[in-house]
Structure formats: structure tokens, C-alpha cells
Amino acid sequence: MSKQFQFKLVLLGESAVGKSSLVLRFVKDQFDDYRESTIGAAFLTQTVQLEDGTTVKFEIWDTAGQERYKSLAPMYYRSAACAICVYDITQSASLEKAKSWIRELQRQADPSIVIALCGNKSDLAARRQVSQEEAQKFAEEEGLMWCETSAKTGEGVNEIFDRIAHKLPEVAPLQAQRGTAAAKPAGARSVDLNKGPAGPGTPESCNC
């Protein structure tokens, strides 16, 4: 049977660099110039099929606006296997912000996390403030993947998710099933609250 992986992917970056748009392009192949952030979506999922039959399912977490006033909860990075830090190539300040998110990830997230730096809005190259050389150099120094994308035209979007999907099984070979990057302590089994009573007895049979 071919391998199946599932990874949590978190998006980071300044407001209005196009984080949600990137996901929408990747997951639904849609774009909307004036869209508000997705209301009511805990996260979105999309599966990438690799050449050898391996499937990589992304559980994609958007910031839900909590990045806006520096209010992203540490829970957000918890167990993330990969992160895409997005900047806007027409706003040089947004690259600085992406860099600070990367430092935050290096501090807070699992050390094995795969990070991609992504310059969005490549369709607006005429208004470019961030050169490809500058961003690429930073990415190389920090050992990050780098790309430019346009959520509007779709350019580069599938490619970056593809590259992450190829890299993840290499760096996280043991997270076969429901993959999470953080090593879970052994011991007590987790419980699933969405399932009914599964204990040794029903309420009627215990308690004597």
C-alpha cells in the first residue's frame, strides 16, 4: 500500500500579504480581489499526490486575523510540520515582518519544522520593492525554501505546496499516519471526546 501522510501547515505573515488567498488558490483554485478572511473555517485540507503514489494531506491553518495585533496563540504553532511565511513583493516592510515570524518559529516551533518563505503578488512585479536576490539570499542563509507566487494568477502556488509535500516525508519519515512534527510523549493514550463512551462499562453497569 502506498504511504499516506498528514501534516499541519501554518501560514504566517503580515495582514494583507495574501495568506488566505494563497490557500484559497491552492485548495479551491479560486481568487477574489476583495475577499474578507474566511469566516468559520477551522482549517482547510488539501491532498498532494507524489509520483511514487505517496499522498500528503495538508491540514492548513490560517491565522484567522490573530496575527494582526501580535495576538497569535502559541497553540497555533503546536505540532506544525511546516510553515509558509508570506510577504508581499511590493511591500519591503512585509519581508521584515516575515523574517520576524521565522525567528518566532525557530524559537517556538518544533526544530524539525519545514519553513518556506514565499513572496506573493508576483503579478504586481512592476511595483516590486523586494528583489528576488535579496529574499533568496536570506532564505539560503536560513535554510528555508523560497519562491514567488501569485495567488491572483496561480503562478507558483501549486509548486510551493508540491515542494513542501516532497520534502516532508524525507524529514519526518516516522510520522506515517496522522503526522505531527512534535514528538509526543509516550504513555497515557489520548482520548477522543467525539466518540461515545468507550470505557469498561456503561454508566448503568458501574458504581456499586
Place this chain on the structure above:
Amino acid sequence: MDEEYDAIVLGTGLTECILSGLLSVDGKKVLHMDRNDYYGGESASLNLTQLYRKFRPDATAPTDIGRDRDYALDQIPKFIFASGGMTDLLVHTDVTRYLEFKQISGSYVYRDGKVNKVPSTEMEALRSPLMGLFEKRRARNFFVYVQNWREDDPATHQGLDLKKVPMKDVYAKFGLEPGTQDFIGHAMALYLHDEYKEQPAKETVLRIVQYSQSMARYGKSPYIYPMYGLGELPQAFSRLSAVYGGTYMLDKHVDEVLTDPATGKFIGVRSGEETVKAKLVIGDPSYFGAGEMKEGQKVRVMEEGMVVRAICILKHPIPGTEDVDSLQIIIPQNQVNRQNDIYIALLSHHQGVCAQGVYVAIVSTVVETSVPEKELAPGLALLGPIFDKFVQVSPLYTPTTTGVEDQIFITRSYDATSHLETVVADVRDVWQRVTGEPLKLEKKVVEVQE
């Protein structure tokens, strides 16, 4: 900040985050602020650096007990009933998808100098040293009665109207000894003191049923616990709120709650030069004068007692408990000549709250004397050698009014109980005060988009 909101929520403690999430899901425009740069307020779980900043600001955190990030130390020791109001909230709002839960491995009660497992199944009750042979038979009759009791079926009442008859009469009917009453009332019904015996028995019976149902759900204890600490809960509910459009501002000082001078009604809050308006405000007591009243400020909260809590770092499990990785021990008040029970909650790296080889025990009780720390002594004595200890005395605040008149709704401090059911009760109470309607949990709200 110049927009107008339906509701401003002050403080990101668990109670406030649940209410914020529920209001956002309900379509309200919510602004949620916290003076701290982290989520959770009093219900946050702290890493070592944060712990030291709070308890020993002049010292640096130790580096020889694991990495800072390995730690998530609760300030308020509480567990979640496997079958209770909090699990209902978690499931119905679907925030379970952000969280992972573990079972707490054991529930113990102190009696005559020893720690015993609280029996919850027939087998355990028969083996338990807590009762003699005849007492076991009487206790069995009592539990069968409790299990079969239905409010609307008089045939199950055996002539006792539990809405009127005090619990002490029910104990008397089944001939239960004081020691058995102690573990039933304190370790199963989880009363902190003995006043419940004078109250109508129905509430006690319902609590025993809840304990048993929670026990039956996963087996080892009636409790579950979120990986990486209780502080994950407010974060998860804040994400629910944000996903539904709630705006979050941490590290935001709240300087003033503004009211209309004529009507006294809430207008908005001021932070520095900025003012933001809303129809109503919900917040924890610390935003409404708890601890430090400013001159001329209206009295909105009052103190109704204090809790003393000691966070103890251990390098071993608790002696006499089969070395379980997590547990609760209840020391009933009678056993140590007190009016209130002493609780011990133990966690370890299995719950992702400390480094491997370290155990964290929180000993707590309601303050009865002027030397609170001394009151914890019977609990501390059960722990064995204590590597380090952080003691805090916290006043418990409650609002002076319902808040309906001025649209200022204040939540309660986290109490001395060992579970989150009183937090759920407060959420339901505030929701009712805010909306005028009881909280209904009818459908799952968050969808995953495939």
C-alpha cells in the same frame, strides 16, 4: 480602534474566551483584549521563565530541570470531567479539533493517614480498604439507589423526596458510616465542606451520577486533561472566536471603563489615547477594580474568600500511588480537622507540562486562617521531597450585580474546586445575563472545508 463593536471582552481567561467564542459564533462583532502579552490570564499555563517572572522576579529560572519550553505549569489546578458540562462545550463548539486530551490516571482519597483509590466500580468497591464487609453491602445498596433514581419516576424514590430531604437523612436511611460519607461527599460528589449534608439531597445524587458516568467513560479516573496544560483551552476558544470574526489584541492596557454619567450605562473602554465603543462589556474581575480600586471607582466586585495554591516541582511520583503519571488526591476536611478539603493535582511530562523525570503537584485549599501556607501542610506532607515550591494566595472575586442594568458583565474568579464545572456554570450564567436567554448547545458550529 475607532470601530464600534457589539461586545468588548476584557481578559483572555478561559471563561472570557468561551464567551467570546460563543458570541462570535452567534454573529456578534467582538473585540477581545488582554493587558498581558499572552493568552489565558489566571488560567494560563506558564513556562519556567513566566513562572519566575511572576513568583520570583529577581531570580532567573533554573536551567537544570529541562528546557523552558518543556513547561506549561497551571496556576489554577483543575481537571475536566470526562462526561460533563465542559466536555459538552468542547464537543459542540468543535474546538476539540485544536486539542488533544489525556486521561488522568487515578483518583485518590486520604483516610486515616493513608492514600486510597476512590472505588468506582463494583470490583474496586469490594476490594477497597475504605469500607468493611457490612459497610460495603450498605454502600452497594446506596449506589444502586442513586443509579436507578429518576426524578420523574416516584417508584425509584423509595419514599424519599430528594428535592426536600437533606443528604444526611439519605445517608442515615442507608446506614452509611461517617468515613463512607466522607469519601462519597468529598471524593465523589466533590463538595469542599460538609454543608451539603443539610441541603436537599438531589444535587448530591446528581453529582455522584456525574462522577460515575465520567469514570465509566474512559476507565482510570473521571478526569481528562488537555496536553500541554489547561492554558490550551482559552487559546482554542480564542481561535474559535477569531475564526468567526473576533478581533484579538494582546498586550493592550485597559485604562478606563467608560460609562454614561447620566445613566451609568457602559459606553466603551479607553486604552491610552484610544477609545473604543461597544454595546456591552464582559470581563474578569481584575478589569473592574479587583485588587486595586482607583479613587472614585464604582464598586463592582467583592471578595468572597481566598484560595491558597502551592505549585510543587517534584522529581518522583507521589509515594503510595502506584507511581501513576497523573492523579488527584482529596483530603476530606474531617480527616485533618479543617472546614475545607485539601486537593492535590499531579501531572507529569506525559501531559506535556514539564520535562521528563519531573512531576508537578499543585496543593490547594480554601484559606481558613491567617497563615494560609501552613494549612497546606497535610497535603505537602504526602508529596515526599519537594524540589521547589511556589505558593500563591488568591482572593476570589464575584460581581456585585448581574450587570444587566449597566451592560457591564463580570465573570467570577477560578474557585477552589478541582474541575471546570463551575467555570461552565459561570459561562452559562453570564450568557443568560447578556442575552436574556439560556445558552443552547444545539449543533456543531465549525466545519472543516475539504
